[in-house]
Amino acid sequence: MLKLKVNDIDVEVEEGLTVLQACEKAGVEIPRFCYHEKLSIAGNCRMCLVEMEKSPKPIASCAMPAAEGMNIKTNTSLVEKARKGVMEFLLANHPLDCPVCDQGGECDLQDQSMFYGVDKSRFKENKRAVPEKNMGPLIKTQMTRCIHCTRCVRFATEVAGVPELGAIGRGEDMQITTYLEQSMQSELSANVVDLCPVGALTSKPYVFEARPWELKKTETIDIMDAIGSNIRVDTYDWEVKRVLPIINEDINEEWISDKTRYACDGLLHQRLDTPYIKYNGKFEKASWQEVYKIIKSKLENTSKEKVCGFVGDLTNMETAYIFKEFFDRTVETDNYESRSDNRYINISKRENYLFNSSINGIEDADLILLLGANPRYEATILNARIRKSYLKNSTRIVSLNDCGDLTYPYESLDGQTKTIKEIIDDTHKLSKEIESAKKPMIIIGESLLRLENAKYLFENLKDFLNKKNKFSEDWNPLNVLSCDAATVGNFDLGVLNNKTNLIEDLKSNKFEIIFLIGQDDLNFDKKNEFVIYQGSHGDKGAECADIILPGSAYTEQDGYYTNLEGKIQKAFKASYPPGDAKEDWQIINELAEFMNNRKLFNDKEELDSSMLNYLKLQTEKQTEKNNNNSNSDFNNENLKIEIKDYYFSNVVAKSSKTMIECNNAKMNLKSTGTEG
């Protein structure tokens, strides 16, 4: 520990920290533009100048390592004068267009010029003007406003792993540009909008939409993937205007993916706002009482084995739980399922479907083996962590399949499952590597779990890791990479049926009533089934429905979600469902009341406590069943990674215009062959 003085306050800091960090520890705020905690140090804005004893000139505190016995002063007239000088130079070429700038109200330059700016300009010369750059459908550029902090350049190179941004020219002519004049080839690109301390890079879909002080801010979580990134939803009236990341060092650090950020305009389109009934192939508006009545008579006149229910990929846990209760208690059948494919899952223990090493654990891993997963598209934020780990420790990364550019180098194998068998049988060179690795990580994608031999591969991989003593108190090398926000929560709640294969039964038209809750991924030929669809958006599920119950999206109701690591987090209500739509749990509760004259739960609180209790009981009674079947037959299969189209992976994204534009931009790149 180093001891130093900041404004005569004694502070102790760890070695390797900078003067700026030491000042923050002493509670002294240092103005800065180029410095950012998560990026490398550039030291080029000079705003963080402080006075150091025995130094004739002020020093840039962000770039100066803290040392023993330093005496730092941040409140002297020299510092004040230096910062004023820097600010005057920054403002010399900065346009005075704050009234028409989207950054206004949350602009670092605006805020800091309130403290250090001079009220008049001595700059009589012509101001610099820089042509706008084309950075795709997400980022609007106004490069005249740029103060050359190079945060965006460092972000693209370091975090996103797409070195496409750069600072060209020198002096007054310096410009930040992509040589491509195209959108950045990254799913994290829009984070540069948050990083930009001025209005040079602003959000294109949000352009001239609102001022920050007009918006209602709700801290909640994201459900575009299974990561559970922490976000802030900004709403104006009931409209979701934008989504911003909030810091959670254990999950998303400071970043969110472009889909998380920009799919929110899908919440305004294709919405189901009133109950519908299909008469002669046409949907007609109906009242809640009418639809409940029809559902009641249908359910009463159908034998319970002929009723089944499917829960979708964005459904919160309360809804899944009350749906399960509805089936168990009201319909009295256990024909419910949350998977949309025949993926293998062993729910006897939670560890069998979680990302056990945890997202933070990626940074400690010394060997990462990807089996049937493409983290870049399946879990973008997690992929950024793998890249961080690679940059920090040069982690060795091996993938069974060639996944294209993952933003870090990796060795790819042949994509055949017999290679996994070789690893299990200790005949592959990777077996030795896994054995000698201290903290290996095996990341199993959903594509592998969909294979016919998934059970064999999964259980034997687990046995293999067990044999090599890789499971310990503080490390669990087995990781399942779930893709959807609801997946883990549904497994925790036991919303699945391992006794019969409901998907096969559905495809062979064995059911008479199908109840879909936000489930749009089922591929089946509808014959005489009566389909009830409850959800927020009019998509595939609603299309084939006979009755539509309008539900709420994730920003319109409180709801728990469990992320892929098994962390349970709550999404909060930021706005209201449109029209007559109701919160999802409420619909099921009312339907149950209509049928039996008895509500399943009196209120949301009772539902929540019942659900959390259930989860607690489930974890307590977990026992590892002996699922060993290493004697079963093994056939080699060609493992193909099937991922949903990144920009259209769920109903919200599918309804989003911005996502369509992103997809078009990507297609354009591919067709002109300039990619890569």
Place this chain on the structure above:
Amino acid sequence: MSLRKPAKDQPESFEFNASSLEAANNIVAKYPEGKQQSAVMALLYIAQRQNNNWIPLAAMKYIAKFLDMPYIKVYEVATFYTMYNLSPVGKYFVQVCTTTPCMIRGANKLVEACKEKISENECELSSDKSCSWMEVECLGACVTAPMMQINDDYFEDLDKEKMSEILDKILNGETPKPGSYRGRVNNEPENNRKTLTDLKNA
């Protein structure tokens, strides 16, 4: 000086020839393994040498691949340093120093001569495409100001007439003599001044 933009007409491809490749490999070998990117400036210069004194974008891409670094990083370096020419220059490339000492000694007259003899604007090829000129910052020969550089040679102690003569010569394909045009050897003082205290002839 404004931002130098790459030329509009760019060759499709670029590759080092045998001698450039050898020179490039020699330079890369000077750096420890994994730090080969440090050779980028030298390699850009080699490329400029090979390609008639200017660097096409294809060469930057080639060098980026050669050194296993992002193209944008090479592009940044090439646009930062003014001595890399990003658009074609004449076979005789005239660089007139216009920084303060030369300016005081009449560099603007040299610029006038260039405008009359070569082309109206800087960085523009003369009518016979053999020559181009540009204003540059200090070339470090202030003692013999005003001066200019043609390709690798300095021409010093100039005035407008002498400048015009030199330009006429190069436009006719002759090779003018480099060095001082007032008969000085290197940077020796004029009028037989031998010491700093010897002020009588200053």
